[in-house]
Amino acid sequence: MLLDVKSILHTPGKSLSFQFEMDLSGMEFGGRYPVSRPVAVEGSVRNTADVLELELTARTTLDAVCDRCGKAFSQEKEISYGCLLAEELQNEENDEIVVLEDGKADVGDLARTAFVLGMDTKTLCSEDCKGLCPRCGADLNLGPCSCKKEVDPRLAVLAKLLENKENE
Numbered sequence: 001m002l003l004d005v006k007s008i009l010h011t012p013g014k015s016l017s018f019q020f021e022m023d024l025s026g027m028e029f030g031g032r033y034p035v036s037r038p039v040a041v042e043g044s045v046r047n048t049a050d051v052l053e054l055e056l057t058a059r060t061t062l063d064a065v066c067d068r069c070g071k072a073f074s075q076e077k078e079i080s081y082g083c084l085l086a087e088e089l090q091n092e093e094n095d096e097i098v099v100l101e102d103g104k105a106d107v108g109d110l111a112r113t114a115f116v117l118g119m120d121t122k123t124l125c126s127e128d129c130k131g132l133c134p135r136c137g138a139d140l141n142l143g144p145c146s147c148k149k150e151v152d153p154r155l156a157v158l159a160k161l162l163e164n165k166e167n168e
């Protein structure tokens with residue numbers, strides 16, 4: 001989506017707001033397509049002392065799968081992005097400045113890029129997800145599995161004592 005900012009280009013204090021939806025359902029992340037729902041983008045461009053500041057947020061609910069336990073869950077995702085817009089680049093090293101083309105900024109492209117870069121490389125259903133038992137594959141979040149733990153031989157003696165005590 002192109003946003004025409006010519007009307008505020010030389011008017012300090014003026015701003016423009018925009019909103020649109022993106023379809024990123026075809027985007028692959030780690031072999032999956034988690035962005036099944038539309039991504040809602042909202043933002044504004046403000047002329048502050050003849051500098052154009054763009055800010056936007058993009059939010060959706062992802063179809064996520066936990067990397068540790070494999071559970072499917074819905075994950076709220078919101079990213080924020082900001083940059084400056086300029087008619088021409090004075091310092092080529094500055095990558096926080098986006099150059100306008102014919103007074104327009106491609107906010108669709110900016111939002112898409114920011115959203116993709118904002119995707120987590122690791123997805124967990126919760127910070128303390130216990131994952132699956134490497135032996136039997138049981139979901140350890142639901143409780144301990146029936147696999148016998150490898151016990152330190154010194155502790156095995158203690159475990160034996162406790163077991164006997166429980167059986168008394």
Ligand SMILES: [Zn+2]
Pocket residue numbers: 066067068069070071124125126129130131
């Ligand atoms: Zn998990």
Ligand SMILES: [Zn+2]
Pocket residue numbers: 133134135136137138145146147
């Ligand atoms: Zn197990």
